[in-house]
Amino acid sequence: VKTGKTKRDLAEALRQDIRDFKAKHGVARCVMVWCASTEIFIVPGPAHQTLASFEAAMDANDPSIAPSMLYAYASIMEGVPFANGAPNLCCDTPALQQLAIDKGVAIGGKDFKTGQTMLKTVLAPMFKARMLGVAGWYSTNILGNRDGEVLDDPESFKTKEESKLGVLEYILQPKLYPELYGEMYHKVRINYYPPRGDNKEGWDNIDIFGWCGYPMQIKVDFLCRDSILAAPLVLDLALFFDLAARAGMSGVQ
Structure with missing residues (x-):
């Protein structure tokens, strides 16, 4: 656990951790992948617009500077590519994106989307391709690991909810196809249920309609293992972001 008077102090401690890790293991290159829990919902504000405002906010312990942002800042400052595996605001801000370009560091990511959201990104394009209407989409999850416990908090859940809700609007384009x-x-719920552990269950009820508005339903019960779905993505991200670094790529990938 890091200690310091300001969030800038914590970021500097993280930078030292990166340097120490590289020295201890004798490596020239690293990649950082955020695999920690979902943070509370944060609306982009003035502190996230420029590097100067971001660093001033760290010095002032501004609550809008989340832990994942400190990790992203430390990673970029040390020249280490950074991938975000949670729906946090994190490096999705002008300040950190410009810093990544200035430092020549590759960044990216906005949630792994390994379970229910993955299914939505597969099913929704099919509906759109066949011009099938969607009247409603109800999603609920039960999960018993640390992720589920954190998402039991309303503020943390809101961050995840925004990600899950936004994916359908992005794919289906309701303004273009009213x-x-x-x-x-569209309704999303996540329930913490300790006996389930890392075994996640996602249940979807989808009300669709076709020719002449005739209603139909699709029901999906996805019993999966959270970490098993995420682990290969972490490995791929490490490899791809290292490749991006070796290729001299920078900024959002």
Whole structure:
């Protein structure tokens, strides 16, 4: 656990950790992948607009500077590519994105999307390709690991909810296809259930309609293992971001 008077102090401690890790293991290159829990929902504000405002906010212990932002800042400052595996605001800010470009560091990521959201990104394009309307989409999850415990907190859940809700709007484009998706009702719930452990269950009820508005339903019960779905993505991200570094790529990938 890091200690310091300011968030800038904590970021500097993280930078030292990176340097110590490289020296201890004798490596020239590293990649940082954020695999920690979802943070509370943060709306982008003045502190996230420029590097100067971001660093001033760290010095002032501004609550809008989240832990994942400190890790991203430390990583970029040390020339280490950074991938975000949670739906946090994190490096999705002008300040850190410009810093990454200035430092020549590759960054990216906005949630691993390994379970229910992954299914949505597969099913929604199919509906759109066949011009099938969606009247409603109800999603619920039960999960018993640390991720589920954190998401039991309303503020942390809101961050995840925004990610899950936004993916359908992005894919289906209700403003472009109002007759098919303009009145879609989308509900998301996540429930902490300790006996389930790392075994996650995602249940979806999808009300669709086709020719002449005739209603139909799709129901999906996805019983999966959270970490088993995420682990290969972490390995791929490490490899791809290291490749990006060796290729001289920078900024959002």
